[in-house]
Amino acid sequence: MTLFRVAEPQEERAQRLEREFQAVLDAAVDAVVLFDHEGRIELLNHAGERMFGYNEEDVIGLKVNILLPEPYRSQHDDYLRQYIEAGEPRIIGIGRELLAKRRDGSEFSAELAIGRVQGTDPPRFVGFIRDVTVRRNAEEALRRSEAQLTIAQEIANLGNYVVHLDGKFEDYWSPHLYKVLGRRYGEHYVGVYDYLEPMVHPADRVRWQQARADLNEGTRSTDIEYRIVHPDGSLRYVHHIAQITRSPEGRALRQVGTLHDITDRRRAEDEARQMQDRIAHFGRISTMGEMAAGIAHEVNQPLTAIATYAQACQRLIASGAAEEGDIRAALEQISAQALRAGEVIRRLRGFVKNREVRRELVEANRLLEDVQTLAQTDARHHGVRFILVPAPSLPPVQADAVQIQQVILNLVRNSIDAMQETPEPLREIVLRTQLDPEGDIEFMVADRGPGMDESIAEELFNPFFTTKPGGTGLGLSISRSIVRAHGGRLWCGANPGGGARFFFTLPAVPAPAGS
Amino acid sequence: MRGNSNNSRPTIFIVDDDAAVRDALKLLLRSVGQAVETFGSGQEFLDAYSEDRAGCLVLDIRMPGMSGLELQQKLNERHSILPIIFITGHGDVPMAVEAMQAGAVDFIQKPFRDQDLIDRINQALEKDNNNRAALGERNDIRRRLETLTPREREVLDLVVHGKANKVIAGDLKLSQRTVEIHRARVMEKMQASSLAHLVRMVLEVGQA
Numbered sequence: 001m002t003l004f005r006v007a008e009p010q011e012e013r014a015q016r017l018e019r020e021f022q023a024v025l026d027a028a029v030d031a032v033v034l035f036d037h038e039g040r041i042e043l044l045n046h047a048g049e050r051m052f053g054y055n056e057e058d059v060i061g062l063k064v065n066i067l068l069p070e071p072y073r074s075q076h077d078d079y080l081r082q083y084i085e086a087g088e089p090r091i092i093g094i095g096r097e098l099l100a101k102r103r104d105g106s107e108f109s110a111e112l113a114i115g116r117v118q119g120t121d122p123p124r125f126v127g128f129i130r131d132v133t134v135r136r137n138a139e140e141a142l143r144r145s146e147a148q149l150t151i152a153q154e155i156a157n158l159g160n161y162v163v164h165l166d167g168k169f170e171d172y173w174s175p176h177l178y179k180v181l182g183r184r185y186g187e188h189y190v191g192v193y194d195y196l197e198p199m200v201h202p203a204d205r206v207r208w209q210q211a212r213a214d215l216n217e218g219t220r221s222t223d224i225e226y227r228i229v230h231p232d233g234s235l236r237y238v239h240h241i242a243q244i245t246r247s248p249e250g251r252a253l254r255q256v257g258t259l260h261d262i263t264d265r266r267r268a269e270d271e272a273r274q275m276q277d278r279i280a281h282f283g284r285i286s287t288m289g290e291m292a293a294g295i296a297h298e299v300n301q302p303l304t305a306i307a308t309y310a311q312a313c314q315r316l317i318a319s320g321a322a323e324e325g326d327i328r329a330a331l332e333q334i335s336a337q338a339l340r341a342g343e344v345i346r347r348l349r350g351f352v353k354n355r356e357v358r359r360e361l362v363e364a365n366r367l368l369e370d371v372q373t374l375a376q377t378d379a380r381h382h383g384v385r386f387i388l389v390p391a392p393s394l395p396p397v398q399a400d401a402v403q404i405q406q407v408i409l410n411l412v413r414n415s416i417d418a419m420q421e422t423p424e425p426l427r428e429i430v431l432r433t434q435l436d437p438e439g440d441i442e443f444m445v446a447d448r449g450p451g452m453d454e455s456i457a458e459e460l461f462n463p464f465f466t467t468k469p470g471g472t473g474l475g476l477s478i479s480r481s482i483v484r485a486h487g488g489r490l491w492c493g494a495n496p497g498g499g500a501r502f503f504f505t506l507p508a509v510p511a512p513a514g515s
Numbered sequence: 516m517r518g519n520s521n522n523s524r525p526t527i528f529i530v531d532d533d534a535a536v537r538d539a540l541k542l543l544l545r546s547v548g549q550a551v552e553t554f555g556s557g558q559e560f561l562d563a564y565s566e567d568r569a570g571c572l573v574l575d576i577r578m579p580g581m582s583g584l585e586l587q588q589k590l591n592e593r594h595s596i597l598p599i600i601f602i603t604g605h606g607d608v609p610m611a612v613e614a615m616q617a618g619a620v621d622f623i624q625k626p627f628r629d630q631d632l633i634d635r636i637n638q639a640l641e642k643d644n645n646n647r648a649a650l651g652e653r654n655d656i657r658r659r660l661e662t663l664t665p666r667e668r669e670v671l672d673l674v675v676h677g678k679a680n681k682v683i684a685g686d687l688k689l690s691q692r693t694v695e696i697h698r699a700r701v702m703e704k705m706q707a708s709s710l711a712h713l714v715r716m717v718l719e720v721g722q723a
Contacts, residue, residue: 137538300604301533304626308539315546330542337535380532380579424580 011186034260035064039080051131053103061488064127069101074470084123100129109136137417157261161192165252180238182230192257201227201235215244215255224264237266251344283376298344298377302337309334343373361509362401364441365390370401371408372431375416382416385426389432397441401488404506407479407490411445411502418449418500440488440505448499457492479504525640528568529553530560531602532588536625540573543629544636557581561589562565564597569647570599571639573627573632576610576622584610587617596646598639656716659705667704670697674710675717 006385025032031048035041041064044056052067059066065076100110111130116123153159159177164170171191178185193212200208204226211222221243228236242257309330316322372386379386397404421426432444452460461476463467476490483490483504490504527549529710531537537553544551550570554560558581560572572590576583587599601622603611611622620642621635663671666687680698684691707713 118565300625301536304602305533305535305539307626308536308543308629312539312543312546314542315629319546326542330539333535333538339536381582383579 019196022205029130031131031482033067033127033128033129034117034124035127035434036124037080037084039064039077042124048129051102051129052100067129069099069102069107072098073101080125097132101130102453108133154179157264158258160256163192163255163257165254169254180236180259181228182232182234182236192255196228199228199230201229203227211240215242216252218246219249220244236261238262238264242455244424294310299341302341302344306341309337359398359400361396362392362399362404364397364443364506367399367401367404367408368433368443371405371412374405375412376411378413379416379429380429382419384416384419384427384429387428387430389430391432391434394433394435394441395510396514397486398509399504399506400482403482404486407482407504408443408445410475410479414502415445415447415449415500418447420510421450422499435508436505438505441504441508442503444501444503446499446501448497451494451498451500452492460492461490524550524569525643526550526552526568527636527640528556528560528570528577528597529573530557530572530583531575532556533575534711536575536602540632544633547633549636550632557583557589558584560586566595566597568595568597569643571600571620571636571643573600573602573636576601576603576607584614584617587614587619591618596643596650598643598646600632600635600639653720656705657722660717662704662718663701667697667701670694671701671705671713671717674698674701675714 025043025045028045028047031051032043032045033048034039034043040061041059044052044054044059048054063077065073068076096113097109098174099107101107101113109132113128115126115128117126153174153176157176157180159180160174161177162172173192175185178187181199191221196208208224208226211224212412215222221241223239223241225239228238230236232358239260239262240257241260242255244255245253247253313322313327313330316326326513368388368390372388408431411432415429419429426448428448430444430446432446434442434444436442461480480490483506487507488505490502492500492502495501527544529540529544529551531539531540531553532555533556537555541551541553552563554563557578574583574586577590581589583601590597590599598620599614600612601614601617601619603624614622620639623632623635660668669687670683673686678686680691680694683689684694685696689697701707702713705713705716707716
């Protein structure tokens with residue numbers, strides 16, 4: 001490297017400068033290339049050797065434009081000529097991005113800056129070349145991830161925002177946030193909450209304002225679902241999550257949040273719930289149809305007794321031979337039988353009414369007793385006896401009593417049907433409750449019918465599977481979905497004494513402490 | 516208390532598994548002066564009832580264990596003549612039809628007017644009375660038939676088949692006079708007032 005020709009007042013100083021210059025060149029991250037007015041390379045530093053894959057000695061004297069691919073290669077000669085002839089600084093000083101070419105022919109993104117070495121004539125130039133591939137890749141990756149985020153937000157129907165509460169930075173709304181709020185992209189806004197407030201559905205506003213106030217008061221985050229009305233009048237459900245970042249002194253610095261349009265999900269959930277209600281109602285109705293004769297009998301019995309007692313009383317009084325004791329006993333019976341009929345109707349009404357699922361705290365044993373009452377007539381007509389084995393002091397369950405009664409009733413009806421061929425003295429249904437090892441309440445309905453083949457034990461629960469003429473095959477399937485919706489399980493097995501046993505569980509509600 | 520059915524007061528037997536209905540019916544029928552006995556099941560009734568007791572049976576068609584129809588069948592097997600009135604619900608028409616085909620006299624749907632039930636019971640009692648009277652008469656005829664000698668029995672059979680004394684004498688290789696004597700003895704023993712009466716009595720007991 002014998003290129004640095006300086007007037008030499010002092011040999012030592014020159015040597016030191018040369019060493020320092022060499023160190024600068026060697027340490028430089030960018031490629032450094034020196035070339036003359038004809039573009040012939042005079043120097044290429046280590047970084048340049050690495051960047052382009054040449055040894056310095058290979059390129060000394062070659063045209064500098066070998067480092068560029070077309071069209072930059074031809075342009076470079078022109079720029080250099082224009083500079084020298086017309087002093088037009090097309091390439092000098094300014095950094096610009098272009099493609100550079102390695103020895104092996106591969107190209108890469110580079111930033112190029114060229115300067116004239118002061119005091120040279122004909123001029124000599126120094127070029128700095130920076131490989132910007134990594135930066136370009138990062139920029140590309142960023143663009144791509146932003147695009148993906150936008151797509152993801154579109155798919156999820158979710159927008160996000162950053163609000164700088166100290167005013168130091170500009171707020172950010174993601175493009176999709178505008179769509180979630182039913183606005184045009186880039187429309188001027190005044191702040192998420194001011195923007196949202198008039199849109200919140202009146203029925204949800206109090207709750208919404210409370211969440212906003214909580215955030216202002218110092219809650220770290222909020223998570224709330226509410227309805228908003230778009231400018232076009234359409235109603236949307238949104239799920240809003242927001243977090244506040246605070247300074248060490250507790251001052252709110254910024255709020256970061258997402259608004260998720262969950263309208264479709266909510267509608268699907270509503271539809272699913274309505275469907276479930278309809279199926280449950282259908283199940284009740286069809287069970288009802290089967291039970292209609294039995295129920296009519298159940299109501300007719302007390303009505304017959306009442307009418308007959310009353311008519312007997314009239315006749316006794318008319319005959320003048322009435323004994324007060326007879327009349328009093330008859331009146332007591334009339335009143336008792338009227339209450340009995342009313343009780344049947346009360347249970348019946350609760351059973352058929354189509355209503356929303358309602359969970360309440362209920363006693364497991366009471367469910368069994370109610371079902372026994374409902375099924376009593378049916379059972380008696382088939383010569384079937386009930387044996388109730390209620391576990392004492394069970395915790396209550398959180399359940400829709402009507403639905404669970406339907407499940408038990410369905411199992412009981414299956415058991416009655418299964419015992420048609422059983423000798424009458426053996427026709428028993430055991431209704432049992434107990435606490436299982438997990439602390440759940442386990443219900444059992446056991447019969448002494450023919451039992452079931454292991455191979456169909458699981459098939460029983462498939463919709464439309466039936467072994468009964470005229471059966472819908474929906475009973476067990478609906479029962480299982482009801483039990484699952486309550487967080488329990490429904491299964492069946494063989495009765496050790498012969499017959500089948502059906503079990504289901506419901507999670508127990510822990511008793512409050514001290515009770 | 517008289518032991519023999521034909522002269523004793525008819526009893527209304529009520530079989531219903533529902534205690535309140537049973538009790539109410541008993542009070543109603545007592546109020547119109549009827550003798551009533553109640554039973555909670557078909558088996559209880561079968562165990563207690565003897566055929567010679569007059570009256571009628573008011574029977575609930577739907578019962579656990581032995582149903583009303585099953586009780587009816589068991590009574591038929593015993594050749595019971597006790598008239599049965601079935602009490603049915605609204606949904607029990609097919610069962611009521613079956614009951615009527617098996618010989619029930621009537622059925623009444625719950626709940627019912629007292630007068631309707633009382634009317635039906637009265638009709639059933641009348642029918643039972645007639646049945647028992649007819650049955651009594653048949654028994655008398657059978658007893659009288661048993662007093663005939665074999666020869667008289669032969670003459671009777673030919674008489675009721677419309678044969679003249681001369682023909683009978685020929686068939687039996689007797690003199691016409693002897694046939695006339697036998698015939699007079701038959702009329703006397705059978706307490707027949709005329710030939711027509713005699714024929715009717717023999718047809719009544721199915722011995723023709």
